Each structure stands twice: as structure tokens, then as C-alpha cells.
Amino acid sequence: MNEHKPTVTEADLHAFADGLLPPERQAELEAWLIENPQDAAAVAAWQAQNDEIRAMFSPYAISMDSDKNLVLKIGKTSIGQREVQKRNRLMMMLAASVALFLAGIATGRFAPDLFARPELQLTAIEALPQQAHSAFVVYASDVRHPVEVGADQEAHLATWLGKRMNVAGLKVPSLQKLGFQLVGGRLLPINGTPGALFMYENATGQRLTVLVGRNSGNTTTSFRFASDNAVETFYWIDGDLGYAVTGEISRDMLQQVADECYKQFSS
Amino acid sequence: MPHGPDRTGNGAVGTSPAPDSFEAEVLALLPSLRRYSRSLTRSDADGEDLLQDCVEKILTRRNQWRGLNLRGWVLTIMTNLYRNGRRRQGGRSFVDIDDNDHLPAAEIDDDPLQRSRLELALNSLSEDYRAVLMLVVVEGHSYQDVAEMLNVPIGTVMSRLSRARQKMTSLLNADNVVTLRRPR
Numbered sequence: 001m002n003e004h005k006p007t008v009t010e011a012d013l014h015a016f017a018d019g020l021l022p023p024e025r026q027a028e029l030e031a032w033l034i035e036n037p038q039d040a041a042a043v044a045a046w047q048a049q050n051d052e053i054r055a056m057f058s059p060y061a062i063s064m065d066s067d068k069n070l071v072l073k074i075g076k077t078s079i080g081q082r083e084v085q086k087r088n089r090l091m092m093m094l095a096a097s098v099a100l101f102l103a104g105i106a107t108g109r110f111a112p113d114l115f116a117r118p119e120l121q122l123t124a125i126e127a128l129p130q131q132a133h134s135a136f137v138v139y140a141s142d143v144r145h146p147v148e149v150g151a152d153q154e155a156h157l158a159t160w161l162g163k164r165m166n167v168a169g170l171k172v173p174s175l176q177k178l179g180f181q182l183v184g185g186r187l188l189p190i191n192g193t194p195g196a197l198f199m200y201e202n203a204t205g206q207r208l209t210v211l212v213g214r215n216s217g218n219t220t221t222s223f224r225f226a227s228d229n230a231v232e233t234f235y236w237i238d239g240d241l242g243y244a245v246t247g248e249i250s251r252d253m254l255q256q257v258a259d260e261c262y263k264q265f266s267s
Numbered sequence: 268m269p270h271g272p273d274r275t276g277n278g279a280v281g282t283s284p285a286p287d288s289f290e291a292e293v294l295a296l297l298p299s300l301r302r303y304s305r306s307l308t309r310s311d312a313d314g315e316d317l318l319q320d321c322v323e324k325i326l327t328r329r330n331q332w333r334g335l336n337l338r339g340w341v342l343t344i345m346t347n348l349y350r351n352g353r354r355r356q357g358g359r360s361f362v363d364i365d366d367n368d369h370l371p372a373a374e375i376d377d378d379p380l381q382r383s384r385l386e387l388a389l390n391s392l393s394e395d396y397r398a399v400l401m402l403v404v405v406e407g408h409s410y411q412d413v414a415e416m417l418n419v420p421i422g423t424v425m426s427r428l429s430r431a432r433q434k435m436t437s438l439l440n441a442d443n444v445v446t447l448r449r450p451r
Contacts, residue, residue, distance in 0.1 A: 011425045014432075018403055020410060046432055049439075050404045052385050053306075057405050060314070061302040070322055071294045 008032045013039055017046040129226035129233045131190055132211045132244030135197050136231060139186070140207040140248075147184030147199055157185045161196040165214060167241065173210060173264040175200050178256055180208060190214070190242075208247030208254070210261055215242045223258065225251070234258035238266060289329055292337055293322065299406070303342060306401040307349045309390050317352070321345040342406065343416045346398045388438040396431035399424055 008029065015021040016029045033040040139146050149157040154172055162170030164187055172182060180200035188197045190213030198210040221237045232254050235244035243265065245258045297318075304321065305314035325332075325341055332340055389397060402413045410428075414421040 010429060014425065014428055015410070020403075042436075045436060049385075049432070049435060052382075053389070053400070053404050056382065056385065057302050057306040057401075060305040061298040063298050064301075067294055067297045070319060071290050071297070071326070 008036075008039075013043055014046070017043045017050065127191055128211075128213065128235045128237075128242050128244050129224070129228075131213070132209065132233050132235060132246045133226070133228050133231055135188060135211055136207075136209045136233075136246040136248075139197065140199065140209060146207070148186040150184040151182040153184075154182060161185060161187060161194075164194040165196060165212070167212075167214075170196065170212070171264055172198055173261045175257060175260060178253070178260060179203060180257070183207070191216075206247070206249055208245065208249060208257060210257075211244040211246065212265075213242045215240050223262075227251075236262070238262075241265075289332075290326075293325060293341070296338055296341060297322075299338070300341060300345065303401060303406055304345060304349075306405045307345075307394070307397060309386075317345065317349060320348055320352075324348065339412065339416055342402065342408075343418075346402075346417065349398065350394045384439060388435045391438060392431055392434060396427050396434070399427040400431040400435075403428060 012021065012025070012029060016026075016033075021029060033043060149160065151157075158170050158172050162168065172185065174182070179202045181202070183199040183201050185196055185198040188195045188211070190211065193214050195211065195213035198212075199207060200210070201207050215237050219237055220239060223234060223236045226233045226235065231246060231248050232251050233244050233246040234254055234257075235242070236258075237243070243261065245254060245261055247254050247257070300321065301314070301318055304318040305311065308314045308317055321341065321344055324344055328344070389400075392400065398417070399413060402408045402416065403410070408416070410421055410424050414424045417424070
């Protein structure tokens with residue numbers, strides 16, 4: 001065994017991540033990972049994935065009242081009876097998973113922290129792409145009255161919506177350098193509170209909308225992407241506001257728009 | 268009925284080489300079998316179906332059990348049922364991510380949550396990859412155990428595990444989460 005030239009294979013990395021490495025090689029691998037940050041990152045990602053997978057399925061390791069019947073009677077029941085049993089078992093399974101879930105909520109032990117936090121903070125963002133999508137579909141297709149307040153009153157639009165949303169200094173992003181002119185904006189209920197919808201149009205008449213809503217959770221998320229019948233949405237939450245950029249344009253262009261909005265909103 | 272698996276009590280009364288406590292042992296395994304069947308499938312209902320099919324199969328095949336490592340034997344049977352079942356269904360609604368650089372739109376829309384992303388990524392694994400990943404990660408078996416259960420060389424286990432993780436990682440990093448640049 002050569003001390004200065006350890007040979008670490010990909011299989012060793014997996015074994016390390018899975019806790020399956022022989023104890024005598026543990027130190028060697030730890031040293032290797034310090035020297036090789038890329039391997040260390042891969043191992044860390046696998047370990048995080050392992051934790052999430054376990055958290056997802058370990059709640060299923062439970063006994064159920066129907067288990068005895070399943071083991072003892074299965075051989076002598078007819079197909080019809082089996083179908084009934086199957087249904088009953090499913091109902092019990094459903095009840096069991098609801099109970100598990102509630103117990104998890106009550107004790108806060110449903111999943112490791114790592115896992116539970118994003119789920120809680122994302123309940124608000126969950127609705128965002130759907131609302132952005134419907135707002136776009138409803139208003140962008142309206143030829144004559146797409147907005148309540150037109151671009152000619154941009155300053156008024158910003159103060160009015162800012163006041164309704166209780167956001168000091170709400171900005172109306174400028175997308176001119178991407179070829180989109182402001183059409184105007186409107187007030188819109190988002191998750192039951194006042195929100196803003198800004199609409200833009202390019203030279204060929206393609207429209208896109210930028211939606212801003214309050215986020216009561218005061219959380220921050222990564223940028224996400226949703227697509228529904230060729231209508232694409234980028235959305236994110238930054239502090240106490242949620243944003244969604246929606247359009248029937250290429251994802252590439254929409255990402256540039258989202259990027260631009262993000263810069264302007266957070267500056 | 269002369270003899271066989273379909274008795275009501277748990278006294279095997281010597282009609283089969285399996286021990287008297289066979290049913291009791293299977294019963295004790297059920298929670299972990301339930302977990303494994305759910306980890307292979309896409310829904311609670313599919314998980315319970317697979318579990319039931321598996322229990323039925325092991326009870327009718329109890330004579331084939333060689334009396335060692337019941338859990339390993341049962342997990343093998345369940346894995347094979349799962350793989351056969353998937354093959355019978357002809358891989359419907361099954362897209363290999365190699366042919367698909369982003370998730371189907373309809374699914375993304377339903378799943379902004381990390382948990383759902385994870386589930387989608389798992390659902391896109393082929394059954395061979397998924398079984399290896401779950402046997403190692405969820406059921407805690409060694410690579411050698413898995414190789415024996417699936418009757419493949421250990422190198423095959425390692426390459427399936429590696430491919431499974433590669434696919435999971437690329438899918439979880441897929442383009443519905445995009446890093447935009449902070450203004451500086």
C-alpha cells in the first residue's frame with residue numbers, strides 16, 4: 001500500500017457517501033476529499049439526496065391493521081374478495097398516511113429540517129406560477145383594455161400600486177433594452193391581497209406580464225420555471241415580495257427579462 | 268384443501284419445509300416491505316398493490332425458500348415483480364431523461380416543491396436503477412447484498428448506482444431552477 005499515491009475510485013466515493021466503506025479506509029477517503037473538492041461536492045450532494053430519499057419513504061415503514069389478513073388469508077380469498085380487500089386496504093393506507101402526516105406536523109418530525117423548511121416557505125410560491133399564468137392569459141389577450149392605467153401615467157401607476165400593496169417605492173421595471181415597452185398595469189388580487197400586474201409589448205406586438213405579489217412568509221427562494229401550453233413563467237420570492245414573469249416567448253428571452261426584472265427590483 | 272399456503276392458523280403442521288412461524292416472520296417484515304414497495308412505485312396505491320402481489324407470491328412459493336435470510340429473499344421477489352410489472356406495462360408514461368433535457372411542462376407546473384422534484388427525478392429512473400438505489404439508500408443493504416439479491420455482479424450494482432445518481436443529479440439541477448445574477 002503506497003501512502004503518497006492513494007487510489008480512490010468512484011466506487012469508493014459511493015461507498016463513503018453510503019456509509020459502506022470499510023472502517024480502515026475511512027481516514028484515507030476523508031483526506032482525499034479534502035484534496036479533491038469536486039469529489040467532495042459530489043459526495044455531499046449524494047448524501048443530501050440520500051437523506052431526502054430516506055425522509056420521503058421511511059414514514060411508510062408501518063404496520064397496518066390489515067396486515068394480518070394480508071398474510072393469513074390471502075391464499076383462500078376469491079378475486080372479488082381480493083379487490084374489496086385491496087380497496088379497504090387503500091382506504092386504511094390513506095387514513096394512515098393522513099395520520100402520519102398530521103403526527104409529523106404536530107411533532108415537527110415529519111422530515112429532517114433541511115427538507116421541511118423549503119416545503120413550508122414554498123406554500124406561497126406554489127400558487128404564484130398559476131396566478132401569473134391566468135393573469136397573462138386573461139389580460140394579455142385583451143386587445144382594447146389590457147391595463148387599467150396606461151404607460152403614459154407610469155409615475156401614477158407606481159405610486160398607486162405601491163400604496164395598495166403597502167410597498168414603499170415600488171418600481172416599474174424598464175425592459176426597453178430588451179425591446180419591450182411598457183403598456184401599463186393593473187391591480188390584481190394575489191393570494192388574497194393586492195398585487196400588481198405590469199404589461200409589456202414588443203415591436204411585433206408580443207406581450208409579456210410581470211406580476212408582483214406580497215409574500216407573508218418573508219422568505220427567499222431560488223428561481224423557478226414553469227410552463228403551461230407554451231406560456232412560460234419564471235418566478236421567485238425575494239424577501240416579502242413574490243415575482244413572476246410570464247409570456248408566450250422563448251424561454252431564453254423570458255430568462256433575460258426575468259434577469260433584468262430581478263436586477264431592477266432588487267437594486 | 269389438503270395442504271399448502273392457504274391455511275388460516277400459523278401451524279404449518281409439517282406439511283411444508285418452511286418453519287411454523289413463516290407467516291409471523293412475513294408479518295414482522297411487512298413494515299419494511301411496505302416502505303420498499305412504496306420507494307419503487309409512484310403512488311401509495313401502486314405501492315400497496317405491489318406489496319400485496321409480493322405477499323401473495325411469497326406465500327405461494329414458501330416451499331422454495333431455503334430457510335436463510337427471509338428478508339433478502341422477499342426483497343428479491345418484490346424487485347422482480349416490480350421489474351416484470353413495469354415491463355408488462357411497456358414503459359408507458361416513462362421517459363428516459365437522456366432523451367429529454369427538461370421535464371414535461373405539465374409536471375413542472377404541479378411541482379414547485381423540492382419533494383415533488385425529488386419524486387419526479389426518482390420516477391424518471393429506469394426500474395433497475397431505482398431498485399439498486401432504494402436497496403442501498405432506503406433499505407440499507409451493502410453492495411454485495413444487492414448483487415446477490417439481484418443476481419448480478421457487484422460491478423453492475425456499482426454502475427447502476429452511479430448512473431442512477433448521475434441522472435438524479437442532472438435532473439435535480441435541470442433548467443427549471445435558474446440562477447439569475449444579482450446586481451452589483
